[in-house]
Amino acid sequence: MPTDPKPLYPATSESQTSHDVVERPLSPGEGGETHQQPDAGGPTLTTSQGAPVADNQNTLRGGTRGPALLEDFHFREKIFHFDHERIPERVVHARGYGAHGYFETLEAIPELTSANLFQEAGQITPAFVRFSTVAGNKGSPDLARDVRGFAVKLYTQEGNWDIVGNNIPVFFIQDAIKFPDLIHAAKDEPDRGFPQAQTAHDNFWDFISLMPESMHMVMWIMSDRTIPRSFRFMEGFGVHTFRMINAKGEGTFVKFHWRPKLGMQSVLWDEALKINGADPDFHRRDLWDAIQSGDFPEWELGLQIFDDAFADAFPFDVLDPTKIIPEEDVPLRIVGRLVLDRMVDNFFAETEQVAFMTQNIVPGIDFTNDPLLQGRNFSYLDTQIKRLGGPNFTHIPINAPRCPFHHFQQDGHMAMQAPKGRANYEPNSWAQGGPRADPKRGHVSFPEELSGEKRKVRPESFADHYSQARQFYISQTPLEQTHIADALIFELSKVQAPEIRERAVAHLPNIDTGLAQKVADGLGMKAVPKAHTPAKAPIETMPSDALSILKKAPGSFKGRKMGIVMTDGIDAGLLKAVQDAVLAAGGVVELIAPKVGGVVAADGTEIPAQQKINGAPSVVYDAVVVLASEEGAAELAALHPARCFAADAFAHAKFIGLGGAAGALFDAAGVTARDGGMMELAKPADAKAFVTACADLRFWERVAL
Numbered sequence: 001m002p003t004d005p006k007p008l009y010p011a012t013s014e015s016q017t018s019h020d021v022v023e024r025p026l027s028p029g030e031g032g033e034t035h036q037q038p039d040a041g042g043p044t045l046t047t048s049q050g051a052p053v054a055d056n057q058n059t060l061r062g063g064t065r066g067p068a069l070l071e072d073f074h075f076r077e078k079i080f081h082f083d084h085e086r087i088p089e090r091v092v093h094a095r096g097y098g099a100h101g102y103f104e105t106l107e108a109i110p111e112l113t114s115a116n117l118f119q120e121a122g123q124i125t126p127a128f129v130r131f132s133t134v135a136g137n138k139g140s141p142d143l144a145r146d147v148r149g150f151a152v153k154l155y156t157q158e159g160n161w162d163i164v165g166n167n168i169p170v171f172f173i174q175d176a177i178k179f180p181d182l183i184h185a186a187k188d189e190p191d192r193g194f195p196q197a198q199t200a201h202d203n204f205w206d207f208i209s210l211m212p213e214s215m216h217m218v219m220w221i222m223s224d225r226t227i228p229r230s231f232r233f234m235e236g237f238g239v240h241t242f243r244m245i246n247a248k249g250e251g252t253f254v255k256f257h258w259r260p261k262l263g264m265q266s267v268l269w270d271e272a273l274k275i276n277g278a279d280p281d282f283h284r285r286d287l288w289d290a291i292q293s294g295d296f297p298e299w300e301l302g303l304q305i306f307d308d309a310f311a312d313a314f315p316f317d318v319l320d321p322t323k324i325i326p327e328e329d330v331p332l333r334i335v336g337r338l339v340l341d342r343m344v345d346n347f348f349a350e351t352e353q354v355a356f357m358t359q360n361i362v363p364g365i366d367f368t369n370d371p372l373l374q375g376r377n378f379s380y381l382d383t384q385i386k387r388l389g390g391p392n393f394t395h396i397p398i399n400a401p402r403c404p405f406h407h408f409q410q411d412g413h414m415a416m417q418a419p420k421g422r423a424n425y426e427p428n429s430w431a432q433g434g435p436r437a438d439p440k441r442g443h444v445s446f447p448e449e450l451s452g453e454k455r456k457v458r459p460e461s462f463a464d465h466y467s468q469a470r471q472f473y474i475s476q477t478p479l480e481q482t483h484i485a486d487a488l489i490f491e492l493s494k495v496q497a498p499e500i501r502e503r504a505v506a507h508l509p510n511i512d513t514g515l516a517q518k519v520a521d522g523l524g525m526k527a528v529p530k531a532h533t534p535a536k537a538p539i540e541t542m543p544s545d546a547l548s549i550l551k552k553a554p555g556s557f558k559g560r561k562m563g564i565v566m567t568d569g570i571d572a573g574l575l576k577a578v579q580d581a582v583l584a585a586g587g588v589v590e591l592i593a594p595k596v597g598g599v600v601a602a603d604g605t606e607i608p609a610q611q612k613i614n615g616a617p618s619v620v621y622d623a624v625v626v627l628a629s630e631e632g633a634a635e636l637a638a639l640h641p642a643r644c645f646a647a648d649a650f651a652h653a654k655f656i657g658l659g660g661a662a663g664a665l666f667d668a669a670g671v672t673a674r675d676g677g678m679m680e681l682a683k684p685a686d687a688k689a690f691v692t693a694c695a696d697l698r699f700w701e702r703v704a705l
C-alpha cells in the first residue's frame with residue numbers, strides 16, 4: 001500500500017530540495033569553466049536509458065556524405081524528446097515566476113482554526129509562490145497592464161494548502177459561469193490574434209461595459225496596481241471570503257491578505273511601456289537578483305476575521321467577490337510571515353509544473369458559498385489534468401505533499417509510485433489493510449444549513465455595482481486619480497468602435513462625475529454620455545487609506561535600485577560615497593558607462609561597469625546619479641541614449657544626483673530646470689543626504705496633475 005512519500009527518482013545528490021537534482025555542468029557565470037572541454041572531468045554523456053554516448057556532434061550516416069540512418073537510437077531519442085518539450089501553457093496566468101520559501105507562524109490562533117500550521121508561534125511551513133500576469137502568453141512582457149497572480153502553496157503537515165490569489169482583492173465577475181467569456185474578451189481577439197497581453201482593445205471593453213458588476217475591478221485595474229514595480233512590492237489577496245473552523249467545530253469568516261514588508265510601489269505607464277522593450281523580464285530579473293543576493297522578500301499574512309453578525313450587518317454581501325471589506329471596518333490581524341529565500345533549480349520542473357488548486361485546503365480551513373470560488377474549485381483540478389497530462393501530477397515533486405500521505409488512487413499515465421501489497425480498496429479485511437479515514441483528524445466541512453429553491457439566479461444582495469467602485473476612487477490621492485483617468489483614456493483610445501467607448505464611459509458618472517468628465521474630455525467626446533441606470537442605487541461609502549498605494553508609501557529606499565552613470569575622469573571618492581550610502585539604505589547599485597568595459601577615474605582607478613548606456617535606460621532604476629567629468633559630460637551629451645536617460649529620469653519624477661559636470665547632459669537633453677528632486681553632489685558628504693531624499697521614491701512635485 002502507499003505509505004510514506006518516497007523519492008521519485010533514485011537520488012543523484014544529497015540535495016534536500018523538493019525534487020531530486022540531476023547534476024549538469026555549470027555554465028559560464030555560474031562558477032563553471034568558460035569552455036567545457038570534452039575531458040573536463042564531468043560525467044560521461046548517456047542516453048536516457050543510461051547507455052554511454054560516443055559522438056554527440058554527428059548522426060549515424062551511410063557513407064561520409066550519405067543519408068542519415070534510422071538506426072541512430074541516440075539521435076532519435078534526442079530529437080523525439082525535444083519535440084515533446086512543451087506542455088500547454090496555462091490558459092490564464094501563462095507567464096509566471098516562482099520561488100521557494102517558508103511561512104512562519106507569528107501568532108498561534110487555535111481559537112479560530114484547528115489548521116495545524118497555526119497551532120504554535122514559530123512553526124515553519126515550507127512554501128512555494130508563483131507570481132504571474134493573467135492575459136499574456138508565456139513569452140509576453142512582464143510590465144503588461146494586468147492583474148498579477150499571487151499563488152501560494154503551503155506544504156503543511158496536514159496536506160498542501162493553496163491560497164490562489166491575486167494582487168487585487170476583488171474580481172471582475174460574480175459567477176464562475178462568466179469566466180470563459182471574460183477571458184476570451186480580455187485575450188487577443190480570435191480573428192486577428194492580437195493584441196497580446198493587454199486589455200486596450202474593443203472586445204475587452206465591449207464585454208466589460210456590458211457587465212456593470214465589473215466596475216469596481218475596473219477602477220483597480222486602471223490604477224497603478226496593475227503596473228507594479230516588481231513582485232516584491234505587491235500586496236496579495238485571497239479575494240474570496242473563506243472560513244476557519246476551530247477544534248470545537250466553531251466557524252468564523254476570514255479574508256487573507258499578504259502585505260509586502262518593502263511597501264507597495266508601482267511604475268508609471270510611460271515607464272511600463274519602455275521597460276517592456278528594455279527588459280521584458282524586468283519582474284523576473286528583479287526577483288532573481290534579490291533572492292540570489294540574499295535580500296529575501298517578505299510578506300505578512302493578515303487576516304480579516306468576522307462573524308455572521310458582521311456579515312449580516314455589512315451593506316454588501318460577503319460572498320460577493322466584487323466587494324472588499326474595508327480595513328477600517330475589520331482591521332488586519334497579522335498572524336504570520338512569508339519569506340522567499342530560494343530560486344528554483346529548474347524553471348520547467350517547478351514553476352511550469354506547479355499545480356495550484358483552490359480546492360487544496362486543510363483541516364481547519366473551509367470554503368464559503370461564494371459562487372466564483374465554488375466554480376474555481378471545479379476548474380483547477382480539471383485544468384491540471386489537461387495541462388500536466390493526467391491524474392498523477394501530484395507525484396511531481398513540486399506538487400507532492402511533504403507530509404506522509406496514504407490513499408488508494410492508482411495507475412494512470414506516468415505513475416511514479418510503486419505501492420506494495422494487495423489491498424487497493426477499502427473496506428478490506430487484510431492484515432495490512434492500508435489507510436482508513438479518521439473523523440477526528442480529517443477535514444470536516446462547516447455544517448452550514450442549506451435550503452432554498454434550485455434555480456439559476458443572482459442574489460439581490462449582489463446588485464450594488466458602483467458604491468465600492470466610488471469608494472476606491474475617492475480613497476486615492478489626486479495623483480493616483482489622475483493615473484486612473486489617464487489609464488481609462490489610454491485604453492479606450494485603443495477601442496475603435498465609438499459606441500463601445502461611449503457605453504464604457506457611461507458607467508463613470510455612477511462612480512464619480514469628475515472622473516467621467518475627465519475621461520470624456522480625454523477621448524474628445526462632446527459631452528459625458530448619459531449614465532447607465534444602476535441595478536441598485538449606490539450608497540455612500542467612506543474613503544479608505546488602505547486602498548491607496550501612495551498613502552501607504554514605505555518611506556525607504558530599501559530593496560530599490562540606483563543607476564549610476566559614470567564617465568572617465570570622475571571623482572572615485574564621490575562614487576564610493578554614493579555606493580556606500582545606497583548600500584547602507586538597503587538598496588543596490590548598478591554602474592553604467594559609455595562602454596561596458598568601464599571608466600578610469602581622475603585618480604587612475606579603473607572602475608568596471610555592469611551596463612553600457614544604451615542597454616540601461618533610466619526606466620529600469622528607482623533613482624539615478626550621473627557623475628561626469630567635463631569631457632565625459634560632453635561625450636554623454638552627444639549620445640542619444642544618454643540624453644533619453646536624463647530626460648526620462650526627469651519626466652518620470654525620479655530623484656537625480658548630479659556630480660561634476662553632469663548638468664551639461666541634462667541641459668543637452670532639454671532639462672534646463674533644476675528642482676528639489678535634482679541634487680548636486682559636490683562632495684562625498686552630499687551622497688547621504690541625496691540617498692535619504694530618495695526614500696520618498698519619487699519627487700512627485702515635478703509632475704503636473
Ligand code: HDE
Pocket residue numbers: 090091092093096130131132148149150151164165166171175176177179237238239240354355356372373375376379380381383384
Ligand atoms: Fe484562476 N485559473 N480562475 N483566478 N488563477 C487558473 O489554473 C479560474 C480567479 C488565479 O500560478 C487556471 O493552473 C476560473 C480568481 C491564479 O499557476 C484555471 C475562475 C483568482 C492562477 C483558472 C478563476 C484567480 C490561476 C489556469 C473563475 C484570484 C495561476 C491554469 C471562477 C483570486 C496559478 C491553472 C499559477 C489560474 C480558472 C478566477 C487566480 C483555468 C474558472 C478570482 C493566481 O484553472
